[in-house]
Amino acid sequence: MMSFLQANGWEIGRLTFEHLWLTMSAMLLAIGIGLPLGILLTRRQRFAGPVIGFANVVQTVPSLALFGLLLPVPWLGESAARLAIVALTGYALLPILRNTYAGIKSVDPTLTDVAHAMGMTGWQRLVKVELPIAASVILAGVRTATVTCVGVATIAAAIGAGGLGELIFRGVASVDNGLVLAGAIPAALLALCADAGLGLVERRLVVRQT
């Protein structure tokens, strides 16, 4: 065990970092798209069905197939990491989008009515009422998306994007369980840490109603 870590420690560290980088880039992108889009859909409700439906479809495409399908796309196909980030963003988008939409829609209509009656502008209503009340639901979406992303990012190694999946694929190819575990354990730990950390924040954001 120790000798294995001595021999591979540096590489595990590097790949963990790569894994984190892929996941975090994709998450930032997904939040950057999903949150405003989710908010927009609460204002333009007739688009909510089709847009969330589309995100749903993206989610159902098997990850390996999605990576493969994106490979021939110009610009995207040129860099494995770029492609991986875009694909991961696609997976992370649905939970964020769906929870943002659902979180804001579930705000008690009495409260939005009062917000109107107090003379709040649309922006004030969003920032002072809707987002704070929906925050824990939105963060629950971010949490789900992050855990999914950490998992799916291991597959990104199949197209040469790096990350902890590289150790897993190499281990499978050479029938080396140690190598498989060297990839799988840090990946699982990353997912668990992200889940626990975001869970903690989420609980803090819950608004007590009664």
Place this chain on the structure above:
Amino acid sequence: MTKGDVEFAKVSCAFAGGQVLLHEISLKLAGGTTTALLGRSGAGKTTLLRMVNGLVRPTSGCVLVDGVDVGSADVVELRRGIGYVIQETGLFPHMTVERNTGLSLELAGRSRSEIRARVTESLSLVGLDAAEFRERYPWQLSGGQRQRVGLARALASEPKALLMDEPFGALDPLTRAEMQAMLKNLLNRVGKTVVLVTHDLNEALYLADRMVFLDQGEVVADLGADKVSGSENAYVRDYVSAVHHGLIS
């Protein structure tokens, strides 16, 4: 000086399907008076009330507040000058009593110290000690206390008019009576134009100067509170006898 005159000029409201909610209502409510709107559920009371701050738009006719057409007024400014109190209180659950109460001032960009002073004043108007309640959240309040905070919030921006939609409808009779007494006392001191929607005839008689009965979107009676008991109007008589289960005629 604005004094909170409210006028409904041939106001009608209909759904897109053609169902008529209100039919050519014309009423002038003088500044500083309290008018109760009574009638069955679905008679159009709440709709009429919500037209005053532009939450509902008339399909024809217009509503004037101090001579200005609500339809063409700056709706944000208009609403900030009109307090709104509802049965469910609508307190924001993520805000403390202080923030809830001072929210309209916060929206208007007033300074923190000014907001703090006004909040203390408004809370004391409704009988709450600011030092004790300031930091509490709505879930830490009883139903009556919540309703008091809701009223304090509506008063904080010193509105010229108060719209109250069944403000005490969800309270037990004892708390309700306390709240009614507090409100009456408060209105005597601050003088606002109040539009009060209620089912409760006794509440209306106790608080209002004028009673307007609505039925199926039309005004069926419009009389002073002191004229209700001797009224010959069939609708009013029915209403009164319904309240007293026919025991008093």
